[in-house]
Amino acid sequence: MPELPEVETTRRSLVADFSGARVDAVVVRDSRLRQPVPADLGQRLCGQTLQVLGRRAKYLLLGFDRDTLIVHLGMSGSLRGVAPDTPVRKHDHIDLVFGAAGQVLRYHDPRRFGLMVWAGERPEQHPLLGALGLEPLADGFTGDWLWRATRARRTPLKQFLMDPGQVVGIGNIYAAEALFRAGLSPLREAGKLTRRTADALCAAIRETLQEALDSGGSTLRDYVNGSGAPGEFQLQLRVYGRTGEPCLRCGTPIRQMRQAQRSTFWCPRCQR
DNA sequence: ACTGGATCCTGACTGC
């Protein structure tokens, strides 16, 4: 479900209510996520105060006094603050109860592709975080970097963009949107990017993600931020999910195909 | 090393 804009929107919407708050209780209703939820989650977390609510790639990093918790929302996860008396819905797997704040941080994830694990002593060296690529909204992500990173790569551009070992945070929606904006075919061999086109693609990625962030992310089915509000960027999607509809630039019907087990949407005329 | 395919899981939707 959530790509960088959704995860970052979630993070921002939780900061005010939860940073500086102390955990008083933890409820794990189902520990079967991508990896099992640590058995000592409650025992270790109770009494600790949330100091930092950070993000790396699509991972949320909850920095407590002595421990950092890594949370990933997978395809269908959401993390939101709710009042303590909020009825538990199906797939509400975990509650972190912040008593003094009068709030519960509730993790919901129907497909259970998400994750909640300890980061360990050196979070940046955790296996999940250690091999991650560049943050696309950070300064290091430039056309020059993109051009160099793609040299000799035969993989299609879209798959390169979705590889978290290269660039993080770009999922199926934003890869499609960025390639449309840059006028590049998702099938183009990554290694055939020209230096100039790499600049255009880099700019398109940044613009797409920033605009999505400004709109609070995209809600296609069930994404909500930490306050329970949906995103609005789905209203501004230019190709994703528009199969058969006219291209907004040239009117050619948008096509859909399958690429690495994922749907790809593109304009066969505008994107080369 | 790089690349593509299969896989984890539940729910919504389609077509018969």
Added chain:
DNA sequence: TGCAGTCAGGATCCAG
């Protein structure tokens, strides 16, 4: 109504 098939914001593991 039921049932089978397909698809969904992700990432990892495996074989070639």
